[in-house]
Amino acid sequence: MLDLTLDAGALTAQIVDIESVSGNEKVLADAVEEALRTLPHLTVDRSGDTVVARTSLGRAERVLIAGHLDTVPLAGNLPSRVEGDLLYGCGTSDMKAGVAVALRLAALLPAPNRDVTYVFYDCEEVEAERNGLNRVGRDHPEWLAADFAVLMEPTDGVIEGGCQGTLRAEITVRGKRAHSARSWFGVNAIHGIEPVLARLNAYQARLPMVDGLEYHEGLNAVGVHGGVAGNVIPDECVVVVNYRFAPDLSPEQAQDHVREVFDGFEVAFSDHASGARPGLTDPAAAAFVAAVGGTPRAKLGWTDVARFSELGIPAVNYGPGDPNLAHQQGEYVSLTKIAEGERAMLAWLG
Amino acid sequence: MLDLTLDAGALTAQIVDIESVSGNEKVLADAVEEALRTLPHLTVDRSGDTVVARTSLGRAERVLIAGHLDTVPLAGNLPSRVEGDLLYGCGTSDMKAGVAVALRLAALLPAPNRDVTYVFYDCEEVEAERNGLNRVGRDHPEWLAADFAVLMEPTDGVIEGGCQGTLRAEITVRGKRAHSARSWFGVNAIHGIEPVLARLNAYQARLPMVDGLEYHEGLNAVGVHGGVAGNVIPDECVVVVNYRFAPDLSPEQAQDHVREVFDGFEVAFSDHASGARPGLTDPAAAAFVAAVGGTPRAKLGWTDVARFSELGIPAVNYGPGDPNLAHQQGEYVSLTKIAEGERAMLAWLG
Numbered sequence: 092m093l094d095l096t097l098d099a100g101a102l103t104a105q106i107v108d109i110e111s112v113s114g115n116e117k118v119l120a121d122a123v124e125e126a127l128r129t130l131p132h133l134t135v136d137r138s139g140d141t142v143v144a145r146t147s148l149g150r151a152e153r154v155l156i157a158g159h160l161d162t163v164p165l166a167g168n169l170p171s172r173v174e175g176d177l178l179y180g181c182g183t184s185d186m187k188a189g190v191a192v193a194l195r196l197a198a199l200l201p202a203p204n205r206d207v208t209y210v211f212y213d214c215e216e217v218e219a220e221r222n223g224l225n226r227v228g229r230d231h232p233e234w235l236a237a238d239f240a241v242l243m244e245p246t247d248g249v250i251e252g253g254c255q256g257t258l259r260a261e262i263t264v265r266g267k268r269a270h271s272a273r274s275w276f277g278v279n280a281i282h283g284i285e286p287v288l289a290r291l292n293a294y295q296a297r298l299p300m301v302d303g304l305e306y307h308e309g310l311n312a313v314g315v316h317g318g319v320a321g322n323v324i325p326d327e328c329v330v331v332v333n334y335r336f337a338p339d340l341s342p343e344q345a346q347d348h349v350r351e352v353f354d355g356f357e358v359a360f361s362d363h364a365s366g367a368r369p370g371l372t373d374p375a376a377a378a379f380v381a382a383v384g385g386t387p388r389a390k391l392g393w394t395d396v397a398r399f400s401e402l403g404i405p406a407v408n409y410g411p412g413d414p415n416l417a418h419q420q421g422e423y424v425s426l427t428k429i430a431e432g433e434r435a436m437l438a439w440l441g
Numbered sequence: 442m443l444d445l446t447l448d449a450g451a452l453t454a455q456i457v458d459i460e461s462v463s464g465n466e467k468v469l470a471d472a473v474e475e476a477l478r479t480l481p482h483l484t485v486d487r488s489g490d491t492v493v494a495r496t497s498l499g500r501a502e503r504v505l506i507a508g509h510l511d512t513v514p515l516a517g518n519l520p521s522r523v524e525g526d527l528l529y530g531c532g533t534s535d536m537k538a539g540v541a542v543a544l545r546l547a548a549l550l551p552a553p554n555r556d557v558t559y560v561f562y563d564c565e566e567v568e569a570e571r572n573g574l575n576r577v578g579r580d581h582p583e584w585l586a587a588d589f590a591v592l593m594e595p596t597d598g599v600i601e602g603g604c605q606g607t608l609r610a611e612i613t614v615r616g617k618r619a620h621s622a623r624s625w626f627g628v629n630a631i632h633g634i635e636p637v638l639a640r641l642n643a644y645q646a647r648l649p650m651v652d653g654l655e656y657h658e659g660l661n662a663v664g665v666h667g668g669v670a671g672n673v674i675p676d677e678c679v680v681v682v683n684y685r686f687a688p689d690l691s692p693e694q695a696q697d698h699v700r701e702v703f704d705g706f707e708v709a710f711s712d713h714a715s716g717a718r719p720g721l722t723d724p725a726a727a728a729f730v731a732a733v734g735g736t737p738r739a740k741l742g743w744t745d746v747a748r749f750s751e752l753g754i755p756a757v758n759y760g761p762g763d764p765n766l767a768h769q770q771g772e773y774v775s776l777t778k779i780a781e782g783e784r785a786m787l788a789w790l791g
Contacts, residue, residue: 163669163670163672163673164669164670166618185620216670216672217670217671218671255622257621257622257672259671268516268768268769268770269768269769270535270742270764270767270768270769271607271659271661271663271683271685271768272605272607272659272685272741272742272743273657273659273741273742273764273765273767274659274661274685275657275659276765276769277769279641279661279662281638281662281663281664281665281680282638282641282642282661282662284638284665285635285638285639285642288631288632288634288635288638289635291629291632292632292635307623307625309621309622309623309624309625311621311624311629311632311674312629312631312632312667312668312675313621313631313668313669313670313671313672313673313674313675314631314667314668314671314675315631315634315665315666315667315668315678316665316666316668317662317664317665318662318663318664318665318666318681319513319514319663320513320514320566320567320663320768321567321568321609321663321664321681321683322513322566322607322663322683322768323513323663323768324661324663325662325663325664328665330631331668331671333621333671333672335621335622335624391622391623392620392622392623393622414620414623415623415626417620417623418618418619418620418621418672418673419618419619419620419626419627420618
């Protein structure tokens, strides 16, 4: 049982210690649903392992506060532990600290100055088609109706505008099988990926300015597999690459770029997700920026602001975690930043 | 049920159509055992999926005729099919044609001029510790007692002396995990294998002369794997290499060579098997060469002649399959070569 009377830092630790690697969010989603159902001012809905809770106060404006419940695979970094001001553990920064702040707001604000929709969803860290927010947007779009959205992904307490897009592609090199004792009768497909890796190592990433914010792209191998048996020259080797592209490119333009980089190779695209331009000049976004303060910057990681952008809802990233620590073995979050985030959000909605 | 009254070519097809990828030899071993147990002149023993059958005629000399029952993984090449003189299918050449000839000898020779031990064994195509001949040599060495051995591995009907050794090593490159949207905080281990592949592509294999026969070495990647998740810079990538070394090197010298090639990288050795020098000057080997005829040449693939060599039994490779076709999708064997092999062996033992 999650205890929403704990301060947001202690609540983060409780949430982190419920392991929820993508696809395994059920126990945590159950705990979140159970905690929210004790709050009489909220209507609670559930779809799979996504939980949505709403106030219905008839306010002129409705805002949406969202966070994903899943994490990347563990790296020997659970259970959580506190050292001074830092809480260590898988998902502390990305993004259970944000989830904890949102749950605290749900508990502390029976009558916020705007109607609020809280969304806690599954499978953000994996292929787009498994994404819980995507599923709810398709199956229950009315649950997501809002004038403005704050996604509590890690931003180190700074408002981050827009996000970069992402796509994955498989670069396949083919060869010819042979017995490895007479390898000259075959063509080794693993040896054949050397030039693919050479192009990745030589790649110069763009740092374009978009709507006044600087983005930073990246093109990386995130997987490689090849091999038939220990005595066979392999006839196929696949390099999976991930391209993170700035929001001045459409997914189609990004695909063209990847095709160009790997010109001469067999390239097949799997999933992709559009980026989102910063859009901070939108009135609803500007009001949030004014209330929270600070200087907005570009969001480098892909986040579901792009999904809100597609639904026509202006959205920003704002959360207490440090984005540079996300997905790292030594991931942590500052307890001070969590408390500051909670205070800023309460000031905006209270 | 195998029909040992069929000619050796038709019997090969029967055997090929019983799928027996390494680890899955039971059905074929059962069929071989059942067929041999119908022959009253043989004593039949079994260990796991290895079947041993012996005459006991009190001859002055005992010879051993051996073949493995397993094949490499299928490649859409079953069931077998005949086109003209060629029988196509997984294992036709390596080495079910040899197995068929040995079974025919067992059926046709109730009173050979030498006592004969027939050995049909499992798991030759995988790690040395799973090898059925290895297991029988350890658990029942008396079953393998012999003055000379003929291993019916594919040699295209030519006697092949000795064999090359083989070893496998894992070359591990390590990096640092990070979110792929901020890849510059990590170190990509997959990108890091580029120089490993460059060394493999630049490698010049030796062609040394040993006891008058020319060998041909090879160093190849046979597997590669790396990757954590589609949005994580991977912190580890492993290239599995297979070194086939001429019999003038011991396994220890071969390991030293691999360490030297991958100097600066993390190298770990898994299994290895010694080569065997040709040894055709041994009297028992020379008698077989005189009976069968032809000009012996070097055996390039590793075979269990090395295992007989370690047991002190002179041994040669001699079989109807074409070694250049082994482990290839389009593997086949000549029906004429099978018949010729059967005739030569009958002439030697009849």
